Amino acid sequence: MQKYKNEWFGNIKGDILAGIVVCLALFPEVIGFMLVAGVEPIVGVYATFFITATAAFFGGRTGLISAAAGSVALVLAHLVAEYGVEYLFAATILAGIIQVVLGLFKVGKLMRYIPKPVMLGFVNGLGIMMFLSQLDHFKGNSILLVLGIIGIAIIFLAPKLTKKIPAPIISIVVVTALVLGLDLNAQLLGDLGTISSDLPKFGIPSVPMNIDTLKIILPTALSVAIVGLVESLLTAQLVDELTNEPSDKNRESLSQGLGNVLSGFFGGIAGCGMIGQTIINLNYGGIGRLATFLSGFFMLMSVVLFNKVVIQIPIVALAAVMVVVAYETIDWRSVKRLNTMPKNESFVMLLTVGIVLVTHNLAYGVVAGTLVSAIFAAFNMTHFQVEKGTDHDEYHYKAHGHLYFASAEKFLDFFVHDFDHEGELVIDVSAMTLWDSTAVEAIDKLISKNKESGLTFINANKQSKELFKKNSIHKMK
DSSP states (O other), X not given: OHHHHXXXXXXXXXXXXXXXXXXXXXXXXXXXXXXXXXXXXXXXXHHHHHHHHHHHHHOSSTTOOEESOHHHHHHHHHHHHHHOHHHHHHHHHHHHHHHHHHHHTTGGGGGGGSOHHHHHHHHHHHHHHHHHHHGGGGXXXXXXXXXXXXXXXXXXXXXXXXXXXOHHHHHHHHHHHHHHHTTOOOOBGGGGOOOOOOOOOOOOOOSOOSHHHHHHHHHHHHHHHHHHHHHHHHHHHHHHHHHTOOOOHHHHHHHHHHHHHHHHHTTOOOOEEOHHHHHHHHHTTOOSHHXXXXXXXXXXXXXXXXXXXXXXXXXHHHHHHHHHHHHHHSOHHHHHTTTTSOHHHXXXXXXXXXXXXXXXXXXXXXXXXXXXXXXXXXXHHTOOEEEEOSSSOTTEEEEEEEESTTTHHHHHIIIIISOOOSSOEEEEEEEEEEOSHHHHHHHHHHHHHTTTTOEEEESOOHHHHHHHHHHOSSOOO
């Protein structure tokens, strides 16, 4: 209980300031993606409040920001276009229920199987995608580009003058003052769409409660659940690495699911972890649950209490913040080490980045990168070597490596097809491990071939002995 209390109130000042900065960084993305999904901007604001609040109270990773994100908005867009917003709410609730179930089945444990090069590709791909997504906000006239440069420069230079006020806030205020004071031609936040100032209300989606509705929303809900969960857990994993603190991924899965269920019942869209805003949160001192809660709370209160002020913020001011975030998101060390990293790891990282940029879907890049990494790992495990043992007997050998379906043929090629001897064969397998029934079958074939001359395996490890005992009629010493 003391740990939970400290997570809420152990960093009040830092969490409040970070919550404000994250709130401002959420606005352009949340509202922009609601337009992509074909719904009113307030749908994203409601979703952000309920999802961040749920993550703050029940999440397994402090400092993580979850909100109405672009990846799930893209998945839901076709459902809205074909059936309407009420079906979106229903799909959001169902997606949340699926995520809760996956959390109960401990799906968070799967994160340990994502290799480091894939994580680097995920981060770098996201950084590039974030940067590219902001470029349109600087186009149209030269004034926008100048304002963007001014905003970016302030973010980099302001900390040298003062760190009491987060640099993004100073940048946004200055750029907003320039646009409004000089009456410059720049798109404002309110231009993206009408932002309601009404508080969210509980409601059951107005859809028929029958099997036909389930058939309509289930495929979309399943996609939303998987994509959202992958991005949320990847974000949690990244925060683990940045903070050197572990987190409860299964608890995070449950929290994400519960947040989506609440969002759907209160007129919000589905959401997931947002790595860009999470990095902003960490960079500006938001390490506690309070920062997560306040980011969504400030966003809701801004549109309810200060609606007329919020809609006057220029999009270019917020885009400047996101450009800096994109720059800081990319792991530049991994880029510099491309020539020194193992070639297969460099390839996996670049492949992950490439797929993320082509598909605009982080989950696709991670899945592809992980599969290719698994193939490389399986290929590397096929390499084993056989050397003369320390014994003076010319038929005493020591095997090194992994014996399983992909390496069994090479093993037999050496000891059966291309090996001829008359005396007893002794093989030290202390440095070799049997992994499957194909490995056991290979050993059986070798024993059968050497039945007359004799064959002895020595120093087998526990796993190899147990696997061999269960699947073979022979014995291994």
